[in-house]
Amino acid sequence: MVATRLSDVAARAGVSVKTVSNVINDYPHITPATRAKVEAAIAELGYTPNVSARSLRKGRSDFIALAIPEMASPYFAELGAAISRAAKKRGITVLIDQTEGEPAAEQFVLDGMRGQLIDGIIFSPITTAPTKITVADDGKPLLLLGERQPGGAVDHVAVDSVQASFDATNHLISLGRTRIAAVGVGGGAGTGAVRRKGYRKALKAAGLPIDPALEIDGTGYHREDGAAAMRDLLALPSPPDAVFCFNDLLALGALRALADAGLSVPGDVAVVGFDDIEDGRYHSPSLTTISPDLDWLADKAVTLLLDRIAGTGPPERLDLSVPYTLQIRESTTG
Amino acid sequence: MVATRLSDVAARAGVSVKTVSNVINDYPHITPATRAKVEAAIAELGYTPNVSARSLRKGRSDFIALAIPEMASPYFAELGAAISRAAKKRGITVLIDQTEGEPAAEQFVLDGMRGQLIDGIIFSPITTAPTKITVADDGKPLLLLGERQPGGAVDHVAVDSVQASFDATNHLISLGRTRIAAVGVGGGAGTGAVRRKGYRKALKAAGLPIDPALEIDGTGYHREDGAAAMRDLLALPSPPDAVFCFNDLLALGALRALADAGLSVPGDVAVVGFDDIEDGRYHSPSLTTISPDLDWLADKAVTLLLDRIAGTGPPERLDLSVPYTLQIRESTTG
Known part of the structure; x- marks a missing residue:
């Protein structure tokens, strides 16, 4: 045409x-x-x-950027889809950039992308410490997703991971499990550390011992990491009777390793994930998991960023906590 | 900063x-x-x-756009990740736009996005007929993904879906299955039609009858559509002994419905998918599927688009066929 x-x-x-x-x-x-x-x-x-000519005159393009570590991770794909839908309702187009968590790519989001014709950025960092992230005086508004860190200087929207991890672990305790492993303590951007905090808190509250042999790195948070972690746990002299995986992909990998070992879920080992990706809902057994309200997250993040772009936001930075539920399914209750 | x-x-x-x-x-x-x-x-x-000032002078931004129907669909998420990686190797950043297959959003890609500071567009349309897509004289280079359609005017990279569907169906025939259903014949952008063509071709070649009761729309290509299709098939007076689903999500939904019905896979029903998303590789049973070489696709698509941007591409439009393999796994061979 x-x-x-x-x-x-x-x-x-x-x-x-x-x-x-x-x-x-x-x-x-x-x-x-x-x-x-x-x-x-x-x-x-x-x-x-012509947007480029117009935006140079008006200072607005009606495009925003979303920078995420990994498109192929279903959680980030579902998050991107939700933010794209929420923005479209307001006439805004979202352009998504995959950083792969590389320091240079994350720095590029904070620096170079600002030269693009976008009005603002929603950023889920992995390697850049949030405390290092501030908005330049002449920079575009920026909103952070991911674990809450002290000392942040920009708006932030995330699940309360400590409380959610406490709830997930507590669910396993309430089912009478006593050797509960944690997979994903090596996760980046503070995720591993804060989720372990909630996990340990629940064990302590129930008077259960903390056993470092049951805490597995699972760095990478992919299915293969979860499968490898589960195989390591099953090789222990005294294997766990439950596993809390810090994301659903780790949990799905763990379920595959349990199937390969001929063990029953939840009979032999109960499994809980975190994210509520669609894969876990359709899996046999279906996956018990922490389910953040992604539509709420997307709506709040887009609204707040657009307020900042328009200069109508609140004077102070906001730190919003995403509502979540524990979805109890076959992987813990059969 | x-x-x-x-x-x-x-x-x-x-x-x-x-x-x-x-x-x-x-x-x-x-x-x-x-x-x-x-x-x-x-x-x-x-x-x-400053990219915006520089690109207006130089006519290049080193950004390209990828427009896909659905980020939350694992195939498109994995495709986006592969294209993003391939571009990054060449110093190019990919910005991804989710159209949700809406006609207005697809038209926006073809029109309005061209005002953005991007050098070219890789586009996977769902509702826009590829024959309607041409490059404007002063427009940016455009490359299409998805089913091959006659009369296209721009470069195109895709799997030969007829041949791949023939191979998938033939695999089920070679296992001795005789009542082979097809799920997804209602798929958009020609996908349903061309994959059915390959399916029917294989049945005919083997002397098996074509039974329209065994051809299910599965429109939407999501897990829920696959589960619903499988339930319909199981309610037939004479249910199928095998199912070829036109994407992996449909197949994963079908597997869930079979598990709910207490049937064994592949004992009672063998299942084949299309795409080779990671979910299917880790599923129990793991999914037999058509596996396109996404890295090949990404590399060729990015290279060809960059050649067009630089004005160094071949004079004629190209129509590249993505290599694929049939990955045989537990859902057909136990």
């Missing part, structure tokens, strides 16, 4: 190119009749003003 | 702002010594030239 030009719109409306430009840019001194003619021509021809 | 400005670089290098600008823009008449001083200052200060 040949792109419609300003001159095509002008010819159709029977006005000058300058007049069309004035209408598009909302300049004053245009009669309602002229405006109507130009807008009708724009609609008839499906004309889209 | 406070953004480094051109004036900071100039002060550090002991030259004028104009000289720094000349170096950044590769203008002639700069001595090697001056260039070295400026480049050292840029490196020391971590200065990033």
Whole structure:
């Protein structure tokens, strides 16, 4: 298709190119009749003003960026889809950038992307310490997702991971399990540390011992890491009777390793995940997990960022806690 | 962090702002010594030239866009990750846009996104007929993914779906299955039609009858559609002994419905998918499926698009066929 030009719109409306430009840019001194003619021509021809030229004049592009570590991780894919939907409702397009958690790529998000025609950035960092992240005086608004860290300088939206991990572990304790392993303590961006905090807190509250042999790194948070961790746990002299995996992919890998070992779930080993990705809901057995309200998260994150872009946000930085539920399914209750 | 400005670089290098600008823009008449001083200052200060200003001058941003229907679909998430990695190797950043297959969003990709500071677009359409897609004379290069359609006017990279579906169906026939259902014949962008073509071709070649009762729409291609389709098939007077699902999500939904019905896989029903998403590899039973070489696809798509951007591509449009394998796993062979 040949792109419609300003001159095509002008010819159709029977006005000058300058007049069309004035209408598009909302300049004053245009009669309602002229405006109507130009807008009708724009609609008839499906004309889209050149964003790059317009945004340099107006300072807005109606695009925002979402920078995530990994698109192929279902949690981030579902998060990206939710944020994209929430933005579209407000007429904003989300462009997604995959950093792979690389320091250079994360720095690029904080520096270079700001040269792109985007109005603001929603960023889920893995390697960059949130305390190092501030908004430049002349920079675009930035909103952080992921674990809450002390000393942050920008808006932040996340699940209370300590409390959620306490709840997940407590569920296993309430089922009478006493040797509960944790997989994922080596997770980046503080995730491993804060989820372990909630896990240990629940064990202590129940008077159960903390056994470092039952705490596995699971770094990478992929299915293969969960399967490897489960095999290590099953090789222990006294294997666990339950496992709390710090994300669903680890849990799905653990379930595969348990199936390979001929063990029953939850009979021999009960399994809990974190994220509530669709895969876990359809798995046999279906996966008990912490389910953050992604639509809530997406709505709040987009609304707050757009408020910052418009300059209408609250004076102080916000730290919003995403509601979650514990979804109890077959992997713990059969 | 406070953004480094051109004036900071100039002060550090002991030259004028104009000289720094000349170096950044590769203008002639700069001595090697001056260039070295400026480049050292840029490196020391971590200065990033403003992309929007620079790209308006140079006509390149080193960003490309990938427009996909659905981020939360693991196939598209894995595809996006592969394309993002392939581009990063060449110093290009990929920004991903989720269209949800909506006609307006797809039109926006073809029209409005071109105003963004991107050098080209890789587009996987669902609702827009590929025959309607051409490049505007002054438009950015465009490359299409997805089913091959006659009459296309732009470069195209895709699996030969007819042949792959023939192979998948033939595998089930070779196992002695005779009532082989197809789930997904209602899929958009021609996917349902071309995969059914390969399925029917294999049945005919083996002398098996074509039974329309065994061909289920499965529109949407999600797990829930696969589960619903499988329940419908099991309610038939004479249920199938095998199912070829036109994507892995449909197959994973079908596996869940079979588990719920207490049937064994592959004993009672053998199941084949299409895409080879990670979920299917870790599932119990693991999923037999068509496995396209996504790294090959990503590499070829990015290379060809960058050639078009640089004006160094072949004169004719290309239509590249992605290599694939049939991965035989537990869902057909136990």
